Amino acid sequence: MLECRDLVFHYTEAEPGEIPDFCFSLELAPGECLAVQGPSGGGKSTLLSLIAGFLEPASGWLGWKGDSWRDLPPWQRPLTTVFQEHNLFEHLPVWANVGLGIAPDLRLGDVEHRRVREGLARVGLEGMHDRLPGELSGGQRQRVALLRALLRRRPLLLLDEPFSGLDAANREALWEQVRAQQQEGVAVLLVSHDSEDIRALADRRCQLDDGRLVAQA
Ligand SMILES: Nc1ncnc2c1ncn2[C@@H]1O[C@H](COP(=O)(O)OP(=O)(O)OP(=O)(O)O)[C@@H](O)[C@H]1O
Numbered sequence: 001m002l003e004c005r006d007l008v009f010h011y012t013e014a015e016p017g018e019i020p021d022f023c024f025s026l027e028l029a030p031g032e033c034l035a036v037q038g039p040s041g042g043g044k045s046t047l048l049s050l051i052a053g054f055l056e057p058a059s060g061w062l063g064w065k066g067d068s069w070r071d072l073p074p075w076q077r078p079l080t081t082v083f084q085e086h087n088l089f090e091h092l093p094v095w096a097n098v099g100l101g102i103a104p105d106l107r108l109g110d111v112e113h114r115r116v117r118e119g120l121a122r123v124g125l126e127g128m129h130d131r132l133p134g135e136l137s138g139g140q141r142q143r144v145a146l147l148r149a150l151l152r153r154r155p156l157l158l159l160d161e162p163f164s165g166l167d168a169a170n171r172e173a174l175w176e177q178v179r180a181q182q183q184e185g186v187a188v189l190l191v192s193h194d195s196e197d198i199r200a201l202a203d204r205r206c207q208l209d210d211g212r213l214v215a216q217a
Contacts (some may be wrong), residue, residue: 004061006051008059010058021211022046031182035204037192048158079156080158081158082149082162084160089133097133100153102116117129122147139170142164161191
């Protein structure tokens with residue numbers, strides 16, 4: 001269970017009152033998908049960055065299964081992220097960008113190479129194995145980033161508009177992959193403006209309103 005309790009954050013470089021202080025509280029159980037919606041600039045990326053450990057809260061509690069993440073650096077948290085910028089390694093081919101999700105040192109044996117190839121086929125990228133990210137379209141890059149995150153198989157998946165710009169067939173294929181991970185107990189926090197994504201995946205929804213999360217029916 002992911003738990004945020006009164007997690008307070010403010011951007012110090014902003015003028016007082018210019019941006020609301022953020023104060024987030026939420027719970028997310030294994031296998032559950034919570035969708036977060038809100039206006040542009042409402043604080044959705046800020047929430048994900050706090051959970052991932054890229055920003056440090058001023059106060060409050062953040063943890064997983066009762067253990068505080070307060071002093072845990074991002075790379076030790078049991079989660080994986082797909083943020084809007086896809087963070088691909090431009091000098092590495094597609095197979096290696098995906099393979100990093102399985103082995104960060106890229107020591108892949110036959111089994112791991114097969115997982116990469118099968119994964120690429122599942123997201124419609126079978127011909128792209130050896131291409132560099134700069135030779136892919138935006139939607140293809142997005143699929144590479146998502147596949148890498150899915151192959152990591154961490155207990156918590158943080159997704160920021162992960163399906164925007166994908167065509168219907170690819171979107172459905174990726175929904176299927178995310179659902180399969182939920183069934184294995186992966187918790188998903190989904191930031192999305194897209195009502196179809198939310199209908200397809202979310203068990204619950206909440207809205208970011210003036211720096212606070214408000215549950216939606
Ligand atoms: N480094 C920063 N310094 C100061 N203010 C920031 C910084 N990063 C973000 N903000 C401000 O914090 C607020 C929340 O930003 P955030 O990126 O979390 O919003 P968002 O809901 O993800 O927006 P979008 O949907 O447009 O991506 C915005 O008003 C933004 O301008």
